[in-house]
Ligand code: FES
């Protein structure tokens with residue numbers, strides 16, 4: 001189940017793979033890593049202050065499109081999924097024409113929740129409370145009972161639509177009715193690069209939802225540097241990765257961080273035509289503000305992280321594992337189960353234990369700021385992007401709509 005060379009080349013063009021591999025090998029030779037221009041101080045209050053969280057909710061989680069999942073979760077007509085992590089009950093349905101329709105998952109009669117989890121609808125969806133029926137576009141079919149809603153037209157009680165966009169196998173929804181996703185959610189070099197992976201043909205394997213007692217940003221931070229591996233992950237992933245080197249590149253508010261596997265060293269003895277970066281590294285894409293795509297050599301791991309309203313010290317973190325082909329055999333399932341187990345052991349049992357202690361330590365009065373070193377450029381980038389989105393002019397908010 002390893003990644004065939006030609007497939008990997010199709011997932012990121014070979015020129016880019018060679019150029020990035022060269023940069024990593026150069027850093028290795030210099031005994032260095034990608035460096036920020038200076039150290040960065042991040043206020044502890046940004047993890048603890050309810051007013052700060054309120055601003056984040058407004059400027060980060062209600063003012064632009066949110067990445068909800070991959071297209072394969074809604075492969076056929078009538079397939080639906082629901083999502084509540086943002087605090088807005090969202091339902092997305094694949095219509096019979098093949099497009100997506102998104103709406104607030106609330107009945108227009110007396111407000112009952114319409115759909116749960118994931119599943120497949122026939123031609124309509126029906127409210128579990130009094131049976132109002134909507135089509136897959138969210139249009140109310142009939143006001144029932146007939147003689148009870150005189151003067152009202154069906155069209156006045158259609159479901160409240162949300163703007164939805166499917167781009168290269170990723171699904172984005174704007175959580176605020178009336179706000180439109182006006183342009184592609186990813187653009188330029190990053191869009192091209194992510195488009196190459198072909199996520200539209202991937203298969204969903206498993207999703208886990210974790211409720212944690214620390215600020216949502218700490219989950220993102222966990223993945224934005226790897227020099228903690230020799231200390232925290234000695235028993236788990238240290239044997240797989242080169243520990244203190246990563247290659248970082250920003251794309252607007254988004255970013256890419258590459259953590260080379262130890263096996264990447266074997267490329268030094270191979271001709272460039274054979275260099276296969278994706279097989280020998282963990283490639284992390286930060287899709288600002290709260291989504292991480294982790295290319296794990298032969299599969300994709302997606303993290304989506306949300307704050308809990310009014311609770312700066314709590315978050316919801318969802319991780320989903322996607323594979324290039326549906327797992328059909330016991331052997332394949334065992335392989336992906338093993339991957340999920342290692343992921344949970346590393347992140348939940350090791351990283352998140354520290355994250356909880358960090359959140360507790362915030363309230364100790366030990367310090368007013370955290371200090372990010374020059375060897376933590378992705379952390380600096382993430383927090384500068386947040387500061388810009390919260391307090392700046394918003395020029396870089398590429399997914400903001402009108
Ligand atoms: S609340 Fe949906 S039909 Fe009454």
Ligand SMILES: [Fe+2]
Pocket residue numbers: 222228232233346347351
């Ligand atoms: Fe970690």
